[in-house]
Amino acid sequence: MKIILILLTIFCACEFLESANFVALIPSPFYSHQATYRQLWRELARKGHKITLITTDLMEENENITQIDISNVYELSKKNSMVELLQGGIFNLIKKGFLQIDDYFKCILTNPGVKKLMEGDKKFDLFFVELLIPGFPLLSLEFNCPFIGVTTMDAISHVHSAVGNAVHPALYPLADLGFGTELTFKERLISTSVLMVTNLMVPSILFPIIGGIMEKYIGKDLSQHYDINKNVSLVFTNANPILFPIRPVTPVTINLGGGLHFMEPKKLPKPSSTQELAYI
Structure with missing residues (x-):
């Protein structure tokens, strides 16, 4: 009987400890996003759990x-400077920005590691997957699995709208506009x-x-x-x-509070001599 109980315990523990395979893509070329x-x-x-992380900034080995x-x-991104595009005005930004979209997706989707992952x-x-740049969530169809969207700040309006969250330009303006919580008529x-x-x-x-660019590289x-x-x-x-500002959201949206990147502070090294203490 004891042997049976031990075997059952091991069997149940193995079932509960079953790991999953995740793939994560953060395509933005900004360290803060990574x-x-x-x-x-x-x-x-x-x-x-096993994670395959597609990133512009490698982290420590694990x-x-x-x-x-x-x-x-x-x-x-250095070749196609956003500052230069903005200096040319909004129409220059739209015109040249669309021309550079293909280069951006090609750079990521033809990466040998990413290509091998999709073809494997x-x-x-x-x-x-990060939801800042449209298109990459389509890779969930290639990986044939559900996906969770992540954002490094508040989600943009079309993401909120897609999952049924409140979207109102006077109450929840785009963060990049730099408006406060009480908008003037001009700001509204x-x-x-x-x-x-x-x-x-x-x-x-x-x-x-x-979508057309993704079709070219995915072949679907x-x-x-x-x-x-x-x-x-989930978002x-x-x-x-x-x-x-506080925004009514559906259960699909989970706000992590803006401090997910915080880590426990490291203690300062103790001085080994009076001279080192004087410098501190």
């Missing part, structure tokens, strides 16, 4: 984290205009363009899935409540 969710990858790895380096995106037969249980007008232009351009222009007809954000399982936002 560092924000490193604590999440570390914690998942600590619990025994036996449960396989990293794919896409840091060459930085060279592309490895099965993934879940796909984490600007915020409303930006939202209207965004709602017009993103689904009718940006989604088809990026994705026209029925351009607005893939509606299929997202992890990172909006500090001090800086962002």
Whole structure:
């Protein structure tokens, strides 16, 4: 009887400790975007899960984290300076920006590690992907698994709209506009205009363009899935409540509070001599 109980205990423990295979993609060439969710990858790895991380900034080595380096995106961003595009005005930004979208997606999707991952037969249980840049969530169809969208701050309006969250230009203006919580009439007008232009351009222009580019590299007809954000399982936002107004959201959206990247402070080394103490 004791042997049976021991075997049952081992069997149950093995079942509860079964690990999962995750793939994560943070395509933004900004260190802050990469560092924000490193604590999440570390914690998942600590619990025994296997993670394939596609990143522009490699983190420390971890036996449960396989990293794919896409840091060459930085060279592309230097070549196509956003500052120079903005100096040419909004129309120059739109014209040249669309021309450079293909280069950006080509740089990531033709990366040898990413290409091997898409062409391989490895099965993934879940796909984490940054929602800032439309198109990359379509890779969940290639990996044939559900996906969780992550953002390094509050989600943009079309993401909130896709999952049924409150979207109102006077109450929840785009953070990049730099408006406070109490908008003037002029600011409400600007915020409303930006939202209207965004709602017009993103689904009718940006989604088809990026969808067509993704089709070229994935080799599938994705026209029925351009607005893939509606299929997202969860949305992890990172909006500090001090800086962002309270927004009614559906249970799909989980705000991590803006401090996910914080780590425990390291203690300062103790001085070994009186002379070192004087310098401190």
